[in-house]
Amino acid sequence: VQMVASLKDVAVAMGSLLITPFIAGGKAVTDFATKIVFANKTIQAYSLALALYADNGNKLASGVINVMSKIPMLIGASFAAATLAVTSLTVAFFVAQKELDNLSKQLILTGGSLGLNRDSALDYAKALDGVSGSTSQVIAVIQAMAKQGGFLREEISLVTKSAIELEKYAGVSIEDTVKAFAKLKEEPVK
Numbered sequence: 001v002q003m004v005a006s007l008k009d010v011a012v013a014m015g016s017l018l019i020t021p022f023i024a025g026g027k028a029v030t031d032f033a034t035k036i037v038f039a040n041k042t043i044q045a046y047s048l049a050l051a052l053y054a055d056n057g058n059k060l061a062s063g064v065i066n067v068m069s070k071i072p073m074l075i076g077a078s079f080a081a082a083t084l085a086v087t088s089l090t091v092a093f094f095v096a097q098k099e100l101d102n103l104s105k106q107l108i109l110t111g112g113s114l115g116l117n118r119d120s121a122l123d124y125a126k127a128l129d130g131v132s133g134s135t136s137q138v139i140a141v142i143q144a145m146a147k148q149g150g151f152l153r154e155e156i157s158l159v160t161k162s163a164i165e166l167e168k169y170a171g172v173s174i175e176d177t178v179k180a181f182a183k184l185k186e187e188p189v190k
Helices: 002-037 040-055 059-109 118-128 135-148 153-170 174-186
Strands: none
Touching: 002 059, 040 059, 059 118, 059 135, 118 135, 118 153, 135 153, 135 174, 153 174
8 A cells, every 4th residue: 555655656746847848848849840740931820810810809719829829738748648657557567576576485485385386376366356355465465374384275265355354344464364364273272
């Protein structure tokens, strides 16, 4: 949850830092395209004619002038949005990759007690996605189970569903729920 808030903060900060240069960039692109595609004098003549019509109360001319003034900003905003989207996807990819690397590390450290490797754990997480919680929540439970040790593959579904629901409804952390299940396995009658 904290990572999502940080990602939002990064997106907002990038947007506020980059919007002015992108608007300027949009204007530069528009100016460049104008010089290549149209003769500057022709556009100036049309702009002057539109301005005269607008001054005489022509609403269509006023609307066209208004739209023309927004084009550089729209182009710049489009570039900013595309850059922000690519940056957000890149950050999300690296966060997901880090989570998968942590999962692999936890599974290796258990010596295979869950009988899972990274790919099979990810398959479990995808299969339980929506039934027990999100894929990232299921992976968090599997990581906690691997870290705790002593769990079997058959227990993943039960522990995952319980841990996610206890966190959601009772505020008990996933790690605490997994520890409670591990303790219950060690001393089932106590």
